[in-house]
Amino acid sequence: MFDDFFIRALFAGIGIAFVTGPLGCFVVWRRLSYFGDTLAHSALLGVTMAYTLDLNIAISVFLISSVIALILIQLQKKTNLPGDALLGLLAHSSLAVGLVVIGFLTFIRFDIMGLLFGDILAVTTDDLLIIWTGGALILLVLKLIWKPLFASTVNYELAEAEGLNPDRAKAIFTILMAAVIAISIKMVGLLLITGMLIIPAAMARNISDSPQKMVIFSIIGGLLSVVLGLYSSLEFNTSSGPSIIAASLVLFILSLFKIKQSIKLKN
């Protein structure tokens, strides 16, 4: 069944959507979109490392993104620069260094477009295995830290005062972010991963009145985007990443009508 590249891509996308749904909600709630971008940009370094050292791309991206996240936390503690400046610094410098290193690796033929925007042809059965086991692991850990993470998202001091250890939950969540980027980079591409996290969650926010509903709608939105995006990618011969993100944008626009309705009802 997995002989067909399209079936592989479809299953990879579905696996990714299950993980980006709930994680994306936290990205929106905790205002981490630029943080996600930074980790995604640094993934390019991870890819080059994978090629030079002959490692698995997902594992190598995961390692580099985690290191960048740690560096960011250290810089936040030690400098007086605002958070967004530090994020920009790390995002663009790691992207630049990644591209420079690619320039040196003349002996390897890189598909830069595929890296940046995703390539459904590139998904192998090994990738599927990584996406589904990695994804299941990410969801399991997220479930374990849900309570402290959510409570501290609402209010840090309440969570800390009532003994939930929010700092540990935050650190673990950072690692989960690196992991989700690592498993989705081939499919969505590093420039658009954050879109996969944010847009379905933003769509879900428009149509939900409780956190649980938002997570569920966010997953459904992600699944629909993947299926619609991949079919149109096949149909119109476009890159998989942009097609998926464009599909999620359509869903987001549709969700705006729901807001309009509820505002009308209130008046």
Add this chain to the structure above:
Amino acid sequence: MSSENSTLVKLNNAGFKQNDKWLVEGVSLTVEKGKIVTLIGPNGSGKSTTAKIALGIYKNIEGSVEKYTNKVGYVPQKISIDWTLPLRVYDFMLLTENINDEAIDEALTLTGVIHLKNKNLGNLSGGEFQRVLIARAISKKPELLVLDEPVQGVDYTGEIALYELIKRISDTLNCGILLISHDLHTVMTATDHVVCLNGHVCCSGSPMDVAKNNEYKTLFGEQASQILSVYEHKHDHVHSDKGEIKKN
């Protein structure tokens, strides 16, 4: 019961420094089961800081905190909730602990906001939200309750009812309460021990002792006399905002 195991939290000469400025220093106090300790003091005297030290929110403190319970309910003075979260009162009640529906309904009924259970948290008024905050803190049946100006923004009659509720909770649950209040009436009616702060401990003791203290009188001036007069009433009545006397 020995005093050893009825202690819930104990501050030993505790203080907290931020940007090289002491927010509060040299605070020693003990909250025991079934007792209400009240912190009073002017703005910026370190009341909330002391509460946060007791709760373990501040990590790098001077002195030490001994905490003997993990069942804590906290009503912060300022709470900034990000309204990008879709959050109903019901979801908020489950924030730090999974409690059953009966406990949720009971707590919301006690604070008079059961009708708001399925409302969005962002649509509540200040007083309504405050009642939800108190309901959330008591619903988990904590051993230690820390209430930082719990009735701010609540209407006057509601205020009295809520303070009576707090007193009742301390009796029925036998929990210790660390209360911060600017309302000297309340301090007198419910409190077992008063700590008067002004960057350090000005004076402390029973409400009566504190009321007689000279430092306390300079700190609170005119208002200070209230503490005595209220105390001597023995509280068989409360005053409405028009000054009329209502029997309890």
